[in-house]
Amino acid sequence: MGLICPVCGEKLNREDNRYVCARSHSFDIARQGYVNLLPVQQKHSLHPGDTRQQVLSRREFLEAGYYAPIAEALIETAKDFGISGQILDVGCGEGYYAARLSDALGAPLIGMDISKEAVRCAAAKYKGKLWLCATASHIPVEDGIAALVTSLFALTVPGEFRRVLRPDGFFFQILAAQDHLLGLKSIIYDRLDFKEKDTVPELPGFSRVMSIPIRFPFTVEGQQVQNLLSMTPHVYRISKDGAERLKGTQVLTDTASCVLNVFRRA
């Protein structure tokens, strides 16, 4: 599987229900089917990454299909570029996009996230994939194993992503655009600050092949309004008044707007 020990960097070998390195560092495969490869020294808080509540909200929202056009764009683009081979999704969350991409391409998947709750949720639903609790800054896989690395609404660590990619590998990055979820933002904030956002970044060690805008309207009702808030970073920034206003919102029509950047190893 190409895993390496997050403590010493030696190759990990599977032994029954655990992975072990030559120096006897050992990592159990959890009952739900994921492997925790996040040692304490790479943890910067007790429960890093998204909380259980955020993970469950994202699961309920994505499962309802509101963001299916994003999954479709990923699949179509991967097929257009003829990508086949190992996929590695960094910051995979509860696994919605990565599992669909892997199934559509018939390609093996490693999904990793720093949130144990996220990979637990992913592993419980999507079988036959490898789900890891690990950090993007120390990806516990060998050099050059991935045909495709993806980071979808998650962080980008160019050096690590380049290291794990095959020389002919691709990196797909999805970034929220300036006008993403303006409907939600205009309810929860008193005024909207327009900070210029770079949605087509230059990445060291990569060349950008193309950038595909993805933009579509959708309407959520009832609990899905709260789920939408909960899966965005706005859940941390919302004011008490903003939260009250959103509670009173039964139906919300909004626009999802993001950019799919396709990079190759330079």
Ligand SMILES: C[S@@+](CC[C@H](N)C(=O)[O-])C[C@H]1O[C@@H](n2cnc3c(N)ncnc32)[C@H](O)[C@@H]1O
């Ligand atoms: C906005 S969510 C996106 C999840 C998923 N890609 C999706 O679009 O549904 C960002 C994810 O990045 C994870 N994350 C945050 N810091 C991370 C890190 N250092 N390494 C790996 N994952 C991280 C969070 O736990 C969260 O699941």
Ligand SMILES: [Zn+2]
């Ligand atoms: Zn080790």
